[in-house]
Amino acid sequence: MLKAAKKKFNMQNLIYLVFIPTFIYLGIFFLYPIYLSIKYSFTNISLTDIGNYTYLGFLNYHNLFTSGTFINSIYTTVIFLVVSAIIGQMFLGIVVAYLLSVTQKYFRLIITSIILVAWATPQVTAGIMWYSTLSYIPSGTVNVFLGYFGIHSINFLSTHLALMSIIIANVWLGLGFSVLIFSSGISGISPSIMKASRIDGANPFTRFFRIVIPLLKKSIITDLLLITLFTLGAFTLVYVMTGGGPVNSTNIMTIYQYRTGFSLFSLGLANAIGVIIIVLALAISILYLISLRGD
Amino acid sequence: MSSVEMKNITKMYDKVTVLKDLNLKIDDQEFFVLLGPSGSGKSTTLNTMAGLDTPTSGNILFDSEDVTYFDPNKRGVAMVFQDYALYPHMNVYKNMAFPLKMKRYKNDYINKKINEVANILGIKELLKRLPRELSGGQAQRVALGRALVRDPKIFLLDEPLSNLDAKIRSQIRNELKLIHNDLKKTFVYVTHDQQEAMYLGDRVGILNDGVIQQVGTPQEVYSHPKNLFVAKFLGEPEINIFELDKNDGGFKIGGVPVDGHNFDKLNKITIGIRPENILLEKKSERDMPLKIVIRAKEFTGSGFIIIASTDEGKEIRIISDQANMDVGDLITAYIDYEHAILFDEQGDSINK
Numbered sequence: 001m002l003k004a005a006k007k008k009f010n011m012q013n014l015i016y017l018v019f020i021p022t023f024i025y026l027g028i029f030f031l032y033p034i035y036l037s038i039k040y041s042f043t044n045i046s047l048t049d050i051g052n053y054t055y056l057g058f059l060n061y062h063n064l065f066t067s068g069t070f071i072n073s074i075y076t077t078v079i080f081l082v083v084s085a086i087i088g089q090m091f092l093g094i095v096v097a098y099l100l101s102v103t104q105k106y107f108r109l110i111i112t113s114i115i116l117v118a119w120a121t122p123q124v125t126a127g128i129m130w131y132s133t134l135s136y137i138p139s140g141t142v143n144v145f146l147g148y149f150g151i152h153s154i155n156f157l158s159t160h161l162a163l164m165s166i167i168i169a170n171v172w173l174g175l176g177f178s179v180l181i182f183s184s185g186i187s188g189i190s191p192s193i194m195k196a197s198r199i200d201g202a203n204p205f206t207r208f209f210r211i212v213i214p215l216l217k218k219s220i221i222t223d224l225l226l227i228t229l230f231t232l233g234a235f236t237l238v239y240v241m242t243g244g245g246p247v248n249s250t251n252i253m254t255i256y257q258y259r260t261g262f263s264l265f266s267l268g269l270a271n272a273i274g275v276i277i278i279v280l281a282l283a284i285s286i287l288y289l290i291s292l293r294g295d
Numbered sequence: 296m297s298s299v300e301m302k303n304i305t306k307m308y309d310k311v312t313v314l315k316d317l318n319l320k321i322d323d324q325e326f327f328v329l330l331g332p333s334g335s336g337k338s339t340t341l342n343t344m345a346g347l348d349t350p351t352s353g354n355i356l357f358d359s360e361d362v363t364y365f366d367p368n369k370r371g372v373a374m375v376f377q378d379y380a381l382y383p384h385m386n387v388y389k390n391m392a393f394p395l396k397m398k399r400y401k402n403d404y405i406n407k408k409i410n411e412v413a414n415i416l417g418i419k420e421l422l423k424r425l426p427r428e429l430s431g432g433q434a435q436r437v438a439l440g441r442a443l444v445r446d447p448k449i450f451l452l453d454e455p456l457s458n459l460d461a462k463i464r465s466q467i468r469n470e471l472k473l474i475h476n477d478l479k480k481t482f483v484y485v486t487h488d489q490q491e492a493m494y495l496g497d498r499v500g501i502l503n504d505g506v507i508q509q510v511g512t513p514q515e516v517y518s519h520p521k522n523l524f525v526a527k528f529l530g531e532p533e534i535n536i537f538e539l540d541k542n543d544g545g546f547k548i549g550g551v552p553v554d555g556h557n558f559d560k561l562n563k564i565t566i567g568i569r570p571e572n573i574l575l576e577k578k579s580e581r582d583m584p585l586k587i588v589i590r591a592k593e594f595t596g597s598g599f600i601i602i603a604s605t606d607e608g609k610e611i612r613i614i615s616d617q618a619n620m621d622v623g624d625l626i627t628a629y630i631d632y633e634h635a636i637l638f639d640e641q642g643d644s645i646n647k
Contacts, residue, residue, distance in 0.1 A: 192380035192453075195347050200441075201368035201397035214384040 034278070041272035047265035060272035070273075072248060073256040077232070080167060080252050085231040088171035090223055093178025098212055100179070101186045102204075112179065119176035127240025130169040131157075134241075157242055159249045166238050166250050173237060174230060178223050185219030186212065221292045225285055232281050253277050297358055297371075297448035297481045298323045299344060304353035306339055306505075313339045314350070314505040323358075326475050326482045328496035330489060332528070336505040337485045338453055344483060345451050346370050357448070368397070370449075373442035377454040379434040381426040381441070388422040391441045398445075405444075412443045415474075432463035439467075443474075452484045456491065468494060489529045493517065501525050518634075523642035526567045532600060532612040535573065537566045537630075548583035548630065555637060555647045564645070565638040570600065571614040572634035575626070582629040587611065589624045603628070 041060055045053035064070045096115070100108045118126070133141045134156035143153040156165045189212070197211045213220075235254040238244070244255035253273060261270030299321040306314040313336045321327045331337045342348040344355060346367035355363045362370050373394075381390050388409060395405045413419040416436045426434060435455055442450060452471075456464045472495060475482050486492055492499045493513035500510040501524075509521040520526035526534050539546040539553065541562050546553040553566065574582065587603040590610070599618040604610050613628060620626055637645050 190378060190380060192376040192378050193382060195342075195345075196374065196376060196380040196441075197382070197393075198347060199345060199367045199372065199374045200394035200445075202393075206397065211382060215382075217384075 037271045037274050037278075040268055041275045043268045045267045045271075047261065047267050050267075053268065056268070060269050061276075063269070064272055064276070069248060069251070070256065073251050073253050076163065076248075076250065077252045079163065080170070080234075080250075081228065081231050084167040084170040085174070085227045086224065088167065089174045089178045089227050089231075090220065092171065093175055093223065094182050094213065094216065094220070095208075096175065097179050097182035097186055098208055100183060112176075112183065115176040115179050117176075118172055119174065121173070123173070123236035124240055126169065126173050127237045130165070130172075130237075131241050134165055157246070159246050162242050162246060162250045166241055169237060169241060170231065170234060174227055177230075178227060181219050181223045181226075182216060185216045189215050218292065221288050225288045228284050228288075229281055232277060232284075299449060299481065299483065300356040300359070301340070301344070302354045302356065304340070304343060304350045304355070306336070306343060306348065307351045312505060314343075317353070317505065317507055319500060319507060319510070321481060321483060323481055324479045326472075326484065326495060326497045328484045328486060328492040328499045329502055330486060330492040330496075330499050330528070331502035332487055335502045337487075337502050339505075340502065341374075341451050341453055341483065341485050344449075345372050345374055371447050372449045372451055373445050373447035374451040374453065375435070375438050375442050375455045377457050379426070379431075379438045379458075381429075381434060381438060383426050386423055386425050387418065387429070387437050387440075390426070390437060391444050394441060394445045408444050409440075412440045415443070416440050416470075431459050432467060435459060435467060439471075439474075443478075447480070449481045449483065452482065454486055455484075457486070457488070471495065490531065493529070501528060503528075519644070520567075520636065521644055523565065523567070523638050526636060526638075526644075530569055532570050532614070534567045534569050534636075535611045537568070537609075539564050539566065549585060551581070551583045553583065553635075553637075554581050554632060555645075557645060561639055563640045565642070566630065567636040567638065568630050569634065570612045572631040573611065573613040574629040574631050575613075575615060575617070577629050578631060579633070581632040583632065583635075585611070585628045585630060587626060587628055589620055589622050589626065591622060592618050 040053070042055055042057060043053040044056050044060075096111075100111060103111075121129075131140070134143075136143065136153060136155040136157065139147065139153055140156075142156065146153060155161065193211065193215075194207070197207050202210065233254060234252065235258065238250055238252060239255055239258070242250040244251040244259065254277070257270050257273040257277070260266050260273060299319075301317055301319040304314050304317040304319075305312065317336075317340065319340075329337045329340060339348060343350050346362070346365055346369075349364060353363070354361055357370065381387075382393065385393065391409045391412065392405050395408065400408075409422070410419070413422060416439060418433065418436050418440060421429060421433055421437065426437070429437065435458075438455070455471075456467060459467065468491065471482075471484075484492075484495060496513055498510060499513055499516050501508045501516060503524050509516050509525050511519075516525060517529050520529065523536070527536070537548065539548065541558075546558065546564055548566070553564070558564070573585070577584075586606050588606075589601060589603050591602040593600040593602070595614075598614060598616040601613040601615055601618060601620075602610065603613065635647075637647060639645050
């Protein structure tokens with residue numbers, strides 16, 4: 001009997017062998033780079049001389065948090081995140097998904113496909129497209145149209161408007177993903193609950209806020225978690241459209257990190273920024289997951 | 296006071312006609328049951344009554360007021376659904392308060408009303424629970440409560456008992472009947488269960504393929520079905536059917552001619568006989584003999600269901616309170632002519 005038990009134990013352990021390649025892969029390509037990143041963030045390593053570096057302690061972090069550019073970059077990132085991801089993609093995503101849910105099947109299919117095309121567009125393509133749409137000199141599509149109506153051209157990529165422009169472009173890019181998540185969430189709500197709320201006298205507005213949104217809580221958290229991470233890591237679209245400018249007005253953290261690393265060659269500092277982004281993303285994710293634990 | 300009248304209602308989805316020129320009059324305070332197989336359009340009928348759907352053509356009148364294009368909440372109806380349709384994120388109290396809040400009643404009134412209804416339904420202990428913490432029977436009681444607090448003119452119930460297990464089903468069925476007696480409101484109840492329909496309904500309307508087949512009291516539709524569909528749909532076990540061809544200018548079973556006039560123009564008739572109306576002893580000269588072989592006996596508690604086959608191999612069912620025969624026995628049973636129902640070739644019932 002003991003022998004049989006031992007055999008069973010071994011068989012069960014054998015299953016873990018299957019995981020070994022995964023763990024090796026994770027270790028080499030995820031954990032080790034993160035370890036390196038954290039390690040280098042405490043050094044003065046430079047891109048020009050990777051072999052030589054000295055440990056600086058928390059100097060990189062100290063420098064960052066006393067630098068106006070970096071604080072401004074965090075501020076820009078937070079605005080970008082809140083307006084484009086949370087308000088734009090998530091909230092607009094629910095609204096669009098809800099509106100689509102009450103329209104006809106074919107109409108729904110067409111609109112969903114169109115929105116998803118945006119999501120599937122490569123970010124460089126999207127960036128170039130938006131740049132040519134919003135460009136001031138030479139006049140982009142929007143300004144040409146404004147010209148037809150006799151309205152003066154607007155510099156959408158100026159210091160004041162650039163952040164708004166990249167927010168709109170990013171909402172355009174990411175909306176499809178949220179719509180998809182919320183559409184499946186809404187189709188999971190029992191039709192009789194929607195019927196009951198109509199009979200009970202809830203108008204479309206009340207129904208949206210008091211029935212649909214509370215019932216979509218799980219989809220909302222999932223969506224928030226993912227689009228927050230997407231948006232924190234956003235780089236290509238913004239880099240193509242503005243390059244972080246003008247005058248740092250769209251200098252989100254990823255762009256700041258890239259420029260620190262590859263224009264100033266200051267890899268130690270760039271890694272410190274990276275670590276801050278990771279910590280920020282982790283903190284927000286944990287926050288979301290905690291709020292989900294209630295159910 | 297609320298009567299419901301549906302006038303020439305036609306409902307189409309794309310090109311599929313779900314209801315065909317449906318006419319129905321439901322009296323004030325009546326318990327009306329719409330009975331039909333799935334896909335017959337009974338839920339669509341209820342939805343158009345509720346205002347969740349608008350008919351393609353035709354009018355709906357509540358107390359002779361045309362409400363065809365009224366919003367559900369303007370019609371003063373309450374609805375109970377098969378899957379209870381409780382709001383999962385609200386507790387029982389909030390679920391019941393929701394329709395009252397939508398009508399902007401004061402909290403004092405809402406509180407009073409909910410306690411009153413909770414007492415009637417015996418769900419007072421459940422008020423703080425969430426829907427997922429309720430059993431099926433409790434959930435349907437709460438759903439009923441949510442309908443009751445509103446004091447609606449008309450109650451619409453869409454197969455409310457179908458998801459419940461047998462014991463609770465009959466219990467809530469009884470309660471529904473009592474609630475209806477107490478409230479004296481109009482109830483429209485949709486079901487595919489013929490026993491439920493006959494038990495609950497003051498009148499039953501049988502629906503098939505979007506067409507009302509017959510409307511009448513349970514006794515009427517059971518004993519005098521207008522056509523074969525109604526005859527077959529009601530009754531458990533199913534009615535026994537014999538199709539007869541004309542022979543020597545008349546119709547015969549077991550050598551005994553089927554009595555009746557107006558047979559001249561017919562080449563074929565169908566006789567329907569309920570299992571309880573097949574006799575083991577001859578009652579009158581007009582009863583028609585059947586030579587049958589007993590195949591099985593089922594004990595039902597109050598009697599037996601005898602399954603037998605005729606010499607033509609047709610399976611028939613007999614309800615009898617005695618069963619002093621064995622499987623394999625060859626006996627003669629008699630079709631009680633008095634209770635036999637005759638149908639013409641189209642399946643419509645004809646007078647004897």
